[in-house]
Amino acid sequence: MTTIDVEVRGIGKRFPGVVANHDVSLHIRPESVHALIGENGAGKSTLMKILYGVQPADDGEILVDGAPVSFASPTDAIAAGIGMVFQHFMLADNLTVAENIVLGAEKLHGIGDDAKREIREISDRFGFGLDPDTLVERLGVAVRQRVEILKVLYRGARLIILDEPTAVLVPQEVDALFANLRELVTQGRSVLFISHKLDEVRQIADDISVMRRGTTVGTADPKTATKRELAELMVGAELPSPATSESTVTDRPVLRLDGVSVADDTGRDLLHDISLTVHAGEVVGIAGVEGNGQSELVEVVMGMVRAHAGSIHLGEDDITRLSTRAVRDLGVGFVPEDRHRHGLVLDYPLWENRVLGHQTSAPAVRRGLVSRKGARADAQRIIDEFDVRTPGVETSARALSGGNQQKFIVGREMSGSPRLLIASHPTRGVDVGAQAAIWDHIRAARREGLGVLLVSADLDELIGLSDRLEVILRGRLTAQFDPSSVTASDLGEAMTGGEAA
Amino acid sequence: MRRVLDTVVGGLLPPLVAVVAAMLATGVLIAAFGGSPGDFLEVIFSVPNDRVLLTIINQSAMLSISGIAAAIGFRMGLFNIGVEGQYIVGSCAGAFFAGSGLVAGPLNILATLVVAAAAGAAYALIAGLLRVYRGVSEVISAIMLNYIALTMAGYLVTNYGQASGYTFTTERLPLDSQPLGFKIFADAPGDVWALSSLALILGIGYWFLIARTRFGFELRVTGESATAARASGVNVKRMTLATMALSGAVAGLVWMPAYFGSVHTFGTPENFQAGLGFLGLAVALLGRNRTLGIFFAAALFAFLSGQSNNLQSAGIAKDVIDITQGVTVLAVVVAYEVVGRRRAKTEAERVSRQLDAEREGASA
Numbered sequence: 085m086t087t088i089d090v091e092v093r094g095i096g097k098r099f100p101g102v103v104a105n106h107d108v109s110l111h112i113r114p115e116s117v118h119a120l121i122g123e124n125g126a127g128k129s130t131l132m133k134i135l136y137g138v139q140p141a142d143d144g145e146i147l148v149d150g151a152p153v154s155f156a157s158p159t160d161a162i163a164a165g166i167g168m169v170f171q172h173f174m175l176a177d178n179l180t181v182a183e184n185i186v187l188g189a190e191k192l193h194g195i196g197d198d199a200k201r202e203i204r205e206i207s208d209r210f211g212f213g214l215d216p217d218t219l220v221e222r223l224g225v226a227v228r229q230r231v232e233i234l235k236v237l238y239r240g241a242r243l244i245i246l247d248e249p250t251a252v253l254v255p256q257e258v259d260a261l262f263a264n265l266r267e268l269v270t271q272g273r274s275v276l277f278i279s280h281k282l283d284e285v286r287q288i289a290d291d292i293s294v295m296r297r298g299t300t301v302g303t304a305d306p307k308t309a310t311k312r313e314l315a316e317l318m319v320g321a322e323l324p325s326p327a328t329s330e331s332t333v334t335d336r337p338v339l340r341l342d343g344v345s346v347a348d349d350t351g352r353d354l355l356h357d358i359s360l361t362v363h364a365g366e367v368v369g370i371a372g373v374e375g376n377g378q379s380e381l382v383e384v385v386m387g388m389v390r391a392h393a394g395s396i397h398l399g400e401d402d403i404t405r406l407s408t409r410a411v412r413d414l415g416v417g418f419v420p421e422d423r424h425r426h427g428l429v430l431d432y433p434l435w436e437n438r439v440l441g442h443q444t445s446a447p448a449v450r451r452g453l454v455s456r457k458g459a460r461a462d463a464q465r466i467i468d469e470f471d472v473r474t475p476g477v478e479t480s481a482r483a484l485s486g487g488n489q490q491k492f493i494v495g496r497e498m499s500g501s502p503r504l505l506i507a508s509h510p511t512r513g514v515d516v517g518a519q520a521a522i523w524d525h526i527r528a529a530r531r532e533g534l535g536v537l538l539v540s541a542d543l544d545e546l547i548g549l550s551d552r553l554e555v556i557l558r559g560r561l562t563a564q565f566d567p568s569s570v571t572a573s574d575l576g577e578a579m580t581g582g583e584a585a
Numbered sequence: 586m587r588r589v590l591d592t593v594v595g596g597l598l599p600p601l602v603a604v605v606a607a608m609l610a611t612g613v614l615i616a617a618f619g620g621s622p623g624d625f626l627e628v629i630f631s632v633p634n635d636r637v638l639l640t641i642i643n644q645s646a647m648l649s650i651s652g653i654a655a656a657i658g659f660r661m662g663l664f665n666i667g668v669e670g671q672y673i674v675g676s677c678a679g680a681f682f683a684g685s686g687l688v689a690g691p692l693n694i695l696a697t698l699v700v701a702a703a704a705g706a707a708y709a710l711i712a713g714l715l716r717v718y719r720g721v722s723e724v725i726s727a728i729m730l731n732y733i734a735l736t737m738a739g740y741l742v743t744n745y746g747q748a749s750g751y752t753f754t755t756e757r758l759p760l761d762s763q764p765l766g767f768k769i770f771a772d773a774p775g776d777v778w779a780l781s782s783l784a785l786i787l788g789i790g791y792w793f794l795i796a797r798t799r800f801g802f803e804l805r806v807t808g809e810s811a812t813a814a815r816a817s818g819v820n821v822k823r824m825t826l827a828t829m830a831l832s833g834a835v836a837g838l839v840w841m842p843a844y845f846g847s848v849h850t851f852g853t854p855e856n857f858q859a860g861l862g863f864l865g866l867a868v869a870l871l872g873r874n875r876t877l878g879i880f881f882a883a884a885l886f887a888f889l890s891g892q893s894n895n896l897q898s899a900g901i902a903k904d905v906i907d908i909t910q911g912v913t914v915l916a917v918v919v920a921y922e923v924v925g926r927r928r929a930k931t932e933a934e935r936v937s938r939q940l941d942a943e944r945e946g947a948s949a
Contacts, residue, residue: 388815409818418816426816429809431929439802441817449799475939482929483936 086272087114088165088242089149090135096143097130104130108144108300110293112243117265117275119285119306122295123318123373123541128278131295132245135276136168137161167241169232171248175220182216185235192238206237210267226257230264237273244268245276250284251375262288280318280373282311282580296320315576319543332365333551337399338504338535339385344394346380346559354380355559358394362504367526367536369550369567371543373579377559378539379421382508385537386418387411398504413444417497421508421539423486427493430482434474437481438463438496445500466495471521487518494522498529505529508539523549543575557581596878599920600871600913604885607912611905624899629892635773641884641891646781646842647858648883651865653784653791654836656874660795661828662808667712667727668836669862670734671705675837677738677755678704680844680851681745684756693762694780698841705837706830708734713829717822723829735859742852754852758845766846778846784880787835792876804828836862867914873921886910 090112097105105127112118122128133139135146137155145152148164155161158168175184186192186199193199200216207214212230220228229249236244246265250258265275265288279285285292285306292304294317302317339362346355355377362368370378383389385396387408396404403411412418418441420426428437438459439448447458463477470491474484481489494510507526511519526536526549540546546553547567555563555578563578608629612622633641651668658665665671679701688696712730715721746753766776795801807814807824815821839861848856868886872878893906 386816407818407820408815409820412818420816422812425810425812427813429806429813431809432806436802440806440813443799443803443817443819449802452799453797454799454802473940475936479936480929480932483933 086242088112088274089114089147090166090243090274090276091147091150092131092135092144093147094144095131095134095141095146097134097139097141105134105141105298106143108295108298110300110303111291112274112276113291114274115269115272116290117269117277117288119277119279119289119292120295121278121280121282121285121292121314121318123280126295126318127298128295129247130298132168132247132276132278135161135166136245137166162239162241165240165242166245167236167239167243168245169229169236169247169249171251173228173232175228175231177219177221179220180216181214181218181220181223181231181234184220184231185216185238189239192240203234203238206234209271210237210264212264225252226260229253229261233264237268242272243274243276245278247278248280249277250279250281258284280580282314285314286311294318311580312573312577315580316573318580319572319576331551332531332533334364334366334533336364337361337397338364339537340397341385342395342397344384344391344396346377346384346389347392353559355384355391358559358561360554360561362535362537364503364533364535365530366551367530367538367549369546369553370537370539370556371546371553371565371575371579372556374541376556378508378556380559381556382418382421382506382537382539385411385506386416409444412441415500415503417499417502417505419490419493419497419505419507419510421512423489423493428481428489431480433478433480434467434472434484434492435460435463435477437492438466438477441496442500462499466492466499470495470525487514490514491518491521494525498525498534501532501534503535505534505536507536509541510538511540511542511545519545555579596873599924600878600881600917602920603871603913603916606916607909610912611909614908615901615905620901621899625896625901625905628895628899628901629889631892631895633888633891635770636775637891637894639770639773639775639777641887642777643781643842643846644887644890645880645884646778646784647839647861648864648868648886649784649879650787650835650842651839651861652868652872652879652883653787653865653876654832654839654862655865655869656791656872656879657804657828657832657835659869659874660808661804661824662811663825663828663832664724664866665709665712665727665829665832665836666724666863666866667709667730668832668839668865669860670727670731671708671833671836672839672862672865673731673734673738673859674708675701675705675833676840676844676851676857677734677741679837679841680755680758681741683758683762683844684850686756686759686762689759690761691764693759694764694845697762697845698783698838701837701841702834703837706834709829709833709836710826713826716829717825731862738851746852749850749853752853754850754856756850758849762845763849764845775847778842780842780845783838783842784883787838788876788880791835800827836865839865864910867910870914871917885913 092108092110095105095108108131120128134141137158137160153164182200182203185203186195193202203216212234214230214234220231233244249261253261268275277289289306292306292309293300294302294304296318304314304317341358341360344355344358345353347353358381370381372378380389384391387403387406387410391404395402398414398416401414403414424430429440439454442448447455447462449455450458460477466472467474472488472492474488490511497505511522530536538549550567553565553567553570554561557579565575608626612625615622615625651672654668655665679697682700683693683697708730712723712726715726716723742753742755746755764779766778768776795805803814803819803824806817807819807821811821851857864886868879868882871882889906889909893903896903896905
């Protein structure tokens with residue numbers, strides 16, 4: 085039997101303080117390509133991990149061919165016929181195609197000629213054109229992806245989950261991949277295709293399910309659904325109304341980017357010709373699907389990566405070539421995207437974390453010496469003002485909940501009255517109470533004349549806080565919106581690149 | 586009260602457990618080969634005589650310096666296994682300089698310390714630069730550099746030193762540059778070398794640097810989380826180089842107490858103590874990179890080595906003490922890991938308990 089019918093009913097998954105999935109239901113019909121679309125953070129990865137046995141679900145059930153199953157590990161999922169190809173390939177460069185495929189599945193067909201014969205057979209059947217004896221390091225990305233798919237088929241998968249498979253491919257390779265997927269379906273397999281590229285989804289999918297905020301919000305027929313409809317489903321039809329407060333925007337620029345471009349190691353532009361101004365008292369929100377250059381934008385301003393073209397000014401100061409330290413010293417607060425990796429030293433007490441990023445300024449450091457008294461007192465001030473729930477300044481950052489860690493970071497980065505705050509996902513993974521508190525503090529500081537560059541994937545946050553929205557797509561600022569009048573479909577289209585089509 | 590208890594349990598118990606485990610392991614091994622574990626323990630735990638005590642003190646000092654050199658690297662996440670090579674290079678350069686008598690009198694001592702430290706730092710920087718600009722693991726390059734140091738020192742001494750019997754050494758340290766030691770035992774030959782006090786000075790300096798200065802803070806943060814350090818404005822490349830140089834500078838000083846205190850020349854294998862640099866890594870591990878811990882670990886290692894000389898008379902090979910030292914380090918690493926995890930867990934629980942209690946108190 086090669087066909088498979090997988091149904092997911094009412095799946096829920098909670099992490100401490102966060103609901104990642106609730107009431108997720110979808111039905112993957114036999115011999116179909118089922119597309120799962122949704123914004124980053126909509127809960128797609130969590131669902132995938134549950135389907136593939138990486139994590140157990142808290143609620144709900146998975147039915148394979150009508151019978152309920154439970155997966156303790158990916159091994160169980162594979163045994164049930166569900167295989168997964170991750171976005172980041174897991175291949176050993178110095179091994180051959182056959183060795184990579186056989187690795188960990190030696191029991192199926194051995195490691196010798198039988199295995200190679202089987203690999204050739206599968207490759208021919210689905211038109212993959214793979215030679216088992218080639219070294220993987222000689223293969224391009226698209227071919228590697230086929231190796232990964234073959235790896236899954238070799239293990240007997242009937243449903244193949246593909247996590248954003250086209251993200252790494254150029255258009256011609258996408259066409260080739262789609263031809264392969266079609267062939268798989270023709271021969272009885274099913275494919276779960278995860279993406280947020282609407283054009284591709286409409287091209288390949290037989291069914292579409294849409295996720296938003298941890299749950300499945302609807303299905304669509306790819307033959308009839310327009311991109312606009314899909315975008316609206318993804319982003320949500322009702323946008324939050326912006327907080328009605330007096331504008332505090334001044335005409336005094338605090339941050340000015342002129343034609344800034346950043347390239348990766350291979351010389352490809354990650355940011356292209358970015359021009360942007362943040363005024364005192366203004367919050368500029370950067371909207372976009374993750375991975376479109378937001379991190380690079382933040383890092384180039386913070387002096388963590390270098391621009392190869394353009395200039396960056398902080399007030400009157402040219403900061404294009406300054407170090408992170410120098411940028412911070414000029415009065416820039418920085419709430420990094422990943423608080424555990426960039427914002428805190430988890431095993432240090434809070435008072436030492438108060439020093440972090442402020443090693444050159446009082447009260448934490450005086451004349452090259454760490455002021456324990458100053459740092460402790462100011463950490464206590466942050467705890468009081470920002471309502472950080474902790475027994476005290478000696479508690480290690482690790483022991484705090486995510487929301488309290490984040491409140492502490494925001495409090496720290498706002499100390500010393502900075503001119504500019506670079507806030508990257510300031511309330512990600514934070515409970516509602518802490519979120520509201522952080523927003524209030526940002527609004528209050530804006531009234532005092534703080535300029536804020538806000539990068540976020542949370543539309544509530546972007547619209548609720550920003551005075552102006554810029555959309556970033558493939559490293560370019562492609563659209564500008566007024567948060568008080570923007571519609572969901574406009575924003576969704578701009579973020580997913582729908583406008584051009 | 587709880588904090589005192591935490592310190593005792595978390596800080597002192599693991600090394601104690603480790604030493605006991607090491608003694609047990611050594612005893613089992615001795616018994617397995619037909620020796621008497623009882624004799625072993627009797628010799629090790631006998632009261633050392635004055636002469637042995639002096640050796641223990643002087644060796645502790647040199648091991649402490651070596652341990653501090655290693656600890657500086659460890660605190661930044663660098664495994665400076667090159668302490669050994671930097672120590673050889675520092676010793677060689679220092680001995681050549683001091684013997685040349687370019688600077689006369691007591692000032693020669695100070696100048697020599699500067700030269701030895703500079704040589705050690707420069708040698709360590711080779712590994713540092715390779716890591717920063719070429720991505721070569723400092724462990725690999727430093728191991729190679731250790732061999733090069735040994736060979737290079739031999740070459741220099743043979744070609745630019747002077748013949749003494751069948752071997753070559755550097756010129757002898759001029760008499761007017763030989764500091765007097767501390768004569769603590771009137772009857773025993775020898776003294777506590779003057780420069781053994783260097784261990785105390787460096788120990789306090791290391792503690793101050795790490796615990797109190799901004800540079801030390803940034804060094805520690807880089808070791809804990811390079812990503813957080815970068816976001817906070819630390820130039821991680823520069824920090825790697827500075828740490829390597831500092832570690833190498835201290836490594837360059839390791840042998841100075843012995844040189845000025847008794848040897849006065851560099852070159853003869855019996856006068857130069859190969860392996861002190863490697864032992865420093867073990868001392869730093871055992872002492873958890875803390876000044877007091879390093880002093881304690883160095884004293885323990887010196888004590889074991891000092892006592893092991895008497896093992897011969899009990900019919901036990903003295904090399905068995907290497908096993909004791911090795912097992913101690915191994916056991917202490919495991920024990921600290923266990924304690925560390927326990928502590929993180931109990932703290933998290935305590936915080937949530939305390940906050941829950943507050944919440945209930947507020948709603949009541």
